[in-house]
Amino acid sequence: MSQGNRKLRLYVTIGQRLFRDSLLFQLLLHNEIDLVGESETGIDTLKSLESARPGVLIIEENLPDNDGLTIAEHALSEHPALAVLLISDTPVSANRLAIYLEAGIKAVVSKHQPIQDLVKTLFYIRNGQVYVGAWQKPDAPSQGMLNAYNALSGREREVARLIASRIPIKDIAEQLGVSCKTVHSYKDRIFVKLGFERLPELILFMKRHHNGAAA
Amino acid sequence: MSQGNRKLRLYVTIGQRLFRDSLLFQLLLHNEIDLVGESETGIDTLKSLESARPGVLIIEENLPDNDGLTIAEHALSEHPALAVLLISDTPVSANRLAIYLEAGIKAVVSKHQPIQDLVKTLFYIRNGQVYVGAWQKPDAPSQGMLNAYNALSGREREVARLIASRIPIKDIAEQLGVSCKTVHSYKDRIFVKLGFERLPELILFMKRHHNGAAA
DNA sequence: GCACGTTTGTAGGAATTTCCTACAGCAAAG
DNA sequence: CTTTGCTGTAGGAAATTCCTACAAACGTGC
Structure with missing residues (x-):
């Protein structure tokens, strides 16, 4: 960033x-x-x-x-x-x-x-650039999120959904039959792809765009 | 809570x-x-x-x-x-x-x-209580913070300052000559005493009240 | 002045998070 | 066909969040 x-x-x-x-x-x-x-x-x-x-x-x-x-x-x-x-x-x-x-x-x-x-x-x-997002978007920050979601693999989407539902990692790992570390890796990759940094961002994104019926 | x-x-x-x-x-x-x-x-x-x-x-x-x-x-x-x-x-x-x-x-x-x-x-x-903070404060939520700060011990204040400056825990531990876990314990205790839950709260609090000259 | 309760300094554990690196297999692209 | 990159898998280090534990010091009541 x-x-x-x-x-x-x-x-x-x-x-x-x-x-x-x-x-x-x-x-x-x-x-x-x-x-x-x-x-x-x-x-x-x-x-x-x-x-x-x-x-x-x-x-x-x-x-x-x-x-x-x-x-x-x-x-x-x-x-x-x-x-x-x-x-x-x-x-x-x-x-x-x-x-x-x-x-x-x-x-x-x-x-x-x-x-x-x-x-x-x-x-x-802060690097000297000028940004005029209210008028035009140079590289459409944060709107790429929906496209980015489409770039997630099947497994990644599945993990994204589970994590956004606040299911504990170790439960997800058990459910998918893989190691906790693997689930972490999916999580990391999802965050990188979507440009997120904290769990609330993912939760909110999933609720808004891919989670219609919340628990 | x-x-x-x-x-x-x-x-x-x-x-x-x-x-x-x-x-x-x-x-x-x-x-x-x-x-x-x-x-x-x-x-x-x-x-x-x-x-x-x-x-x-x-x-x-x-x-x-x-x-x-x-x-x-x-x-x-x-x-x-x-x-x-x-x-x-x-x-x-x-x-x-x-x-x-x-x-x-x-x-x-x-x-x-x-x-x-x-x-x-x-x-x-959500527990059925009524709160009218804009008019009067029943138990002065969040204003107790300054009093709470006074309740910190010397060591706790020192650690609060170091943590709020974003000095890594292991550096703090080394500097104080104690274990990382001990520093964590101080941190936990500070958070409980001040009613905080995330680092930004402590950073902001220290900047506002006890850190005049930030690094 | 002594005894009991609280605070302080110390430390460990378990689960999660954040940020990295690694690697094998497969698919796409040149 | 080979190189490049994405996917599924997993490990590590440090930090975080939430606990428990325990001995020494402090204090307040009686």
């Missing part, structure tokens, strides 16, 4: 605590991510950027005290190398996107996109 | 995908939670409750197509045993809270509360 070895120094500005916590818990599962700061407001963000020195700033379009664009412009004027990822409330119009890119924002992800888009975009832009 | 052994059958209605995903990934880490359905709108929710048969419904106050209260009232009229947890955008006034409780809503959590509040409330209300 990331080519460099250096950590991604992240600053997150999101107004609502519940949302910020959820996102941070998710992002902090990646040990390449080093959270160097967070705040609820644009003003607090501007005040602490100097000392926090993030490489990437995730900031909401609509903050309690200001709009993300204005804050981003201020931040970029002092830290031109900062990669800013804007979280928009709605899909962004071409007009508005042009304004954002003009301002030097590296990526826009809307709140209606899956969270994987945000994570992938995060790693994408 | 939960006294019964039966799974918590959960339905989640949240408009924004990014937010819904983050929350679901978090909640699905608990294997007592069985997600039986999710949707973006109130109408879709009402349509699928019959077949999904959740025990708890998490629903936003402001949905794209309707308001959560109206949907909850409809849902409760058909499924009186359903425990509804409303996610409000702002702290709820006493007036509004009275209306919610009158309607049979079991809990209100605002988007400005930490996510632990939501998780704890979820398990709380």
Whole structure:
């Protein structure tokens, strides 16, 4: 996901605590991510950027005290190398996107996109790339999941279903008549193919796309 | 956290995908939670409750197509045993809270509360309790964290700091001159004392309260 | 001041997870 | 026909999650 070895120094500005916590818990599962700061407001963000020195700033379009664009412009004027990822409330119009890119924002992800888009975009832009997922998708991050599922072998699909049902590995192994380690291998391979990193991603994916009748 | 052994059958209605995903990934880490359905709108929710048969419904106050209260009232009229947890955008006034409780809503959590509040409330209300955290805190969930930190022993604090810095366990063990298993024990004890379940919670807590200068 | 209960430091186990490597057989592609 | 890659199989190392265990120290009640 990331080519460099250096950590991604992240600053997150999101107004609502519940949302910020959820996102941070998710992002902090990646040990390449080093959270160097967070705040609820644009003003607090501007005040602490100097000392926090993030490489990437995730900031909401609509903050309690200001709009993300204005804050981003201020931040970029002092830290031109900062990669800013804007979280928009709605899909962004071409007009508005042009304004954002003009301002030097590296990526826009809307709140209606899956969270994987945000994570992938995060790693994408820290290497200097620009990502405009709300308007067009360069390599369709996370939409390839359905195609990826079709790429699973029969055995892999079977294991995917069992694992997503939270059946313990050793039960699956017994049921299939193979070693636990083999089941683990299937699991690993499934995760790699689908681009997942944690069990909840697989559970949710299977429920949404291939599991109609849950237990 | 939960006294019964039966799974918590959960339905989640949240408009924004990014937010819904983050929350679901978090909640699905608990294997007592069985997600039986999710949707973006109130109408879709009402349509699928019959077949999904959740025990708890998490629903936003402001949905794209309707308001959560109206949907909850409809849902409760058909499924009186359903425990509804409303996610409000702002702290709820006493007036509004009275209306919610009158309607049979079991809990209100605002988007400005930490996510632990939501998780704890979820398990709380499924046992028939009522929780009104946005207005008053019955047992101050998650605010006890700071007090809990004071209850950590010296050694525990030291290990908490090292673990939160993502220093590998075996390095910590070596550095402290004890076995890996001992470090694990400290970690377990820290998690129990602070009420945490995943590493990101500890990382975030330490950054926010006891780690001023992050590496 | 002593005794009993709790906390602290220490450590082990079992099952899972995450991330790797390995290898044989088969299928597709050149 | 041969090379390349995918599939099924399995092992290892480290971490995680959830337990139990036990001796020393601490403390509080009486």
